[in-house]
Amino acid sequence: MPSFKFDSLAEFIHMSGHGIYVWSCTAIALVLLTALIVHPLWLRKRQLQKLRQQQAVLAAQLSQHQQENQT
Structure with a gap:
């Protein structure tokens, strides 16, 4: 069974x-990955x-053109 390497948070x-x-x-x-998702959606x-x-x-x-042609 794997054990946690650190004893505390x-x-x-x-x-x-x-x-x-x-x-x-x-x-x-995380900032870059978020930007890669958000930027194309924004564009x-x-x-x-x-x-x-x-x-x-x-x-x-x-x-406007149609109105001009009618008169």
Whole structure:
């Protein structure tokens, strides 16, 4: 049966003096992985907003053009 290498939570966090390096690398990795997930979603949302704006402008122009042709 596997045994836990550290005797306490404080010892686990300290990791024999290497804790600052281990936990900072873990934090950096989590930030980067989160950015890799969030950034494309943000770009997609922004692009969809731009497309909706363009579509609204084109619809307004078409409507105006049709009104001009009717008169």
